[in-house]
Amino acid sequence: MAVPEEAPSEKVAATAALEQSVSTSKELQNKAQLATEHEKSLGFLQALRLYPTAAGWSVYFSLGILMAAFDPQIVGNLFATGAFQKDFGYQFEDGYIISAPWQTGLMMGSPIGQVVGALFAGYPMDWYGRKKTFMACVFATTGLIFLQFFARSLSVLLAGELLGGLVLGCYVVIAPAYASEVCPVAMRGILTAFVNLCFVTGQLIANGVAAGTQKIDNHWAYSTPFAIQWLWPLFIFVGMPFAPESPWWLARKGDYEGAEKALRKLSSSKIDVKSTLAMIIETDRLERAMEAGSTYWDCFKKINRRRTEIACGVYSIQVLSGIYMVGYATYFFQLAGLAGDKAFNMGIGYLALGWVGTVSSWFLLVRYGRRRIYNTGLAILATIMIIVGILDCAPNYINRPAIIWAQSSLMILWNFFFDISIGPVAYVLFCEVSATRVRSRTIAFATAVQATVGVVMTVAIPYMINPDQANMRGKLGFFFGGISFICLIWAYFRIPETKGRTFEELDIMFEREVPTREFKGYVVDLNDSVRDMRDL
Template identity: 30%
Template sequence: MADRKGVSGQPDTAVSAFDPPQKPKRNKFAFACAILASMTSILLGYDIGVMSGAGLYIQKDLKISDVKLEVLMGILNVYSLIGSAAAGRTSDWIGRRYTIVLAAVIFFAGALLMGFATDYAFLMVGRFVAGIGVGYALMIAPVYTAELSPASTRGFLTSFPEVFINAGILLGYVSNYAFSKLPLHLGWRVMLGIGAVPSVFLAVGVLAMPESPRWLVLQGRLGDAKKVLDKTSDSKEEALLRLADIKEAAGIPPECNDDVVAVSKRSHGEGVWRDLILHPTPTVRHILIAGVGIHFFQQTSGIDAVVLYSPKIFEKAGITSESHKLLATVAVGFVKTMFILVATFLLDRIGRRPLLLTSVGGMILSLASLGMALTIIDHSDTKLIWAIALAIASVLAYVATFSIGMGPITWVYSSEIFPLRLRAQGTSIGVAVNRVMSGTISMTFLSFSKAITIGGVFFFFMGVAIAGWVFFYTLLPETQGKTLEEMQVLFGTFFKWRSTMRELEKNKRVDGNGESNGYTNSNSQIQLGPLTAK
């Protein structure tokens, strides 16, 4: 008893910092920064949502074929590759914060060009510029949020980009319905041009945000990094541990505590691509496969086809009225947004794996029922109300199950698993794969559905989702509650990661005396050994 009193007499502050899940003041600041950074994702969401309806009017006004329409719909994803490829290096040069400002400025120019487009070629130029802005935004928002967030709420905060993508999609759908009554030549131009408005507020709002503490450490600005970590951590102890972790990952000796220190050139990005692609360690190879794989399966399971072409899908299902198609599409956006909000609260409570596997399981079932309903409608001479209802319900179930796991976890997981020095470039590779597959699906959906029927396309997506479920189950370890640097310990054993996890848990139990400090002792002792061993 005497010992316990002696121990508890001094670390009372550490215990009290560990017991409550959050200190409101600190988390409010991290929360506000995450919201501002994630608002860049509204730009992509709005474009996806608005193009689903604007495409109907563009096709009528400019008299373009289905092939030209699907290229116009999906080409932004291909163009965004330029932005996401450049974003890794840009964010290492000018910082995460100013990269967000750059994304907003580029998208602003693209939205104006699309709004004033006079023909198909002019419209494609606008898509090109907006696409580069979207590529920047997609890469930088999850990286910045993951680097700023404390471990206790990182899943919640890092899922914000996906929340705002969904909010943008819903705004796009609402914009379609709101401006659909305007004259044909004016309606779609207003729908596209008004997308410039959010980027203005975003560029101004970002100036109130701090820079990423990890980027500051890489620049040798330890004093500035300490101030940001103090504001965004749950406790002073956590802030100190996070700083120690980042310094170690950046190759700065623990005894260097000056406000400004010299950082070796290697930490500025030289050799990153070699370490990531040409000569990766088993740990980095496993991380890269997991990070790229989750982005690949997110898109190839058909989400952008459903979101972009929902009016066309509802038309195939038997809804003929333009306004009814757009209203049904608004319902899709509403359900998608509601379920993504549910997911944000579950990420740090349930964990990434259970949510991801449940989500993909639900997607498989809803894709099967959607494929079946559309096939029955295709082969029926009469209007089958039950089949139409099943098709609509399946679309809603699909976007709901996607949004509760696969949607947000892709961005959370891929942004948190890469080591600090490889994070910007590693995340940009994941985003590039995401955009390539999204563009491929978007630009071939109409042609693909003509070739194998629309029902057949959704059976194909179901097969991809099944392969994705197997991939996630076998290769992706749980990352909930782990520090960003600790995750390196979990990767590298590929299919044997469960035994590594058991070892970590065993080490935590052995180090039971440190558990009163929660975040502080147990994590650092597990983490620092393997990191220095590498």
């Protein structure tokens, strides 16, 4: 049976619609290509002049990290505070001590909460956006601080740490995701690495507060540090009405008008935001064509599996290298033989040098990229940990203050190299390797994996260092040093160089399964990427 021919007028209309669609698509691709070339041509200072508000709002959203860092750090310091030991601990030899099980429970409250909180954060971030999720978390934190402030028993304090950790885990997902989505390529590395500076700053403030209150002989020695946490929400509430939403999230929701308005808020008047929006739309279209997906399950599809592995690996290595010893730094220095005041001062110096290291990492990121800094830093960290362990084996260790000071100084040096390398670079990498459509889910999953590893370390460390348990002291360096060398082997073969790459280029390179060591020199033709998208 013959099929009736389409009416001539219908053919003309269909042809015209197709031609218009092709024309619109080509125009969008041309604008996206111009925006990509413009971003890649910018240096950091040029980008900062053109996107000053993007830098400012990225820093603003990272303020939540201060709370995520301050809380567990202050609890770790309280284990070395006399009033806290007396009110919550038991008598041991000439003083008081918090038992290892309760130390484990209190330090584990935050990471356990972060496992659940990080995984949960991916949902509201996708449903309601980065801004509304951030606002809800700040309100929740403000209320939960009351539990800690009024706690007069370890069980109530544990409840406060656990519930607070649920919210703190969300900040760790929100801040790097937002920073990576509002900043151009030239600024992305430094502003995602800024998350680590907020961690170090929060820890440094916690150590300073603990050092200032540790001589108080009543409950204000520990109530004051908890009360200080109400300062952070006050600063954040001021800026909330003016904060722009992520243009990438708005574009994925089809709100192109809202995305364009957000881009105008995030850049100077010299930027052609329509071209930037075209680049966002084209990258999203490419990932849709690649079936990158937007759920947790999609993180483990073949197209994303390698990216998820790298994100989880670079973040978990932070814990495996020994960073959880930072929370016990003051306590560790006390057990190593330093007097109370000296131990607290050493703890402050420990983090102060880490702060300097994080700022220094920004200059290295601009010059050397990601892979070389991460791998070199990890090798140095492993070596330092082994040396700390060797020093602990010296005969008559406890009566040789020079060795104790040498160990303590090496721990400070270790923290410097951590914060100049794998500390900040991990945040840069897990933002850059994740596909934009599953970025919040990938970061959330990586955070949950890191927090899970952290739970294991939180359980183990008190039993390894407490004098009434294994009393390993500096021999803990053998443990973390050995693990770090194993992690270095993985990092060498799996971590690619992502410096200077747009998200579209990274999508193409991972889709083509470019070998790790070829990432740095691989050339992606922008026209090829368009053809690839059409072929998918």
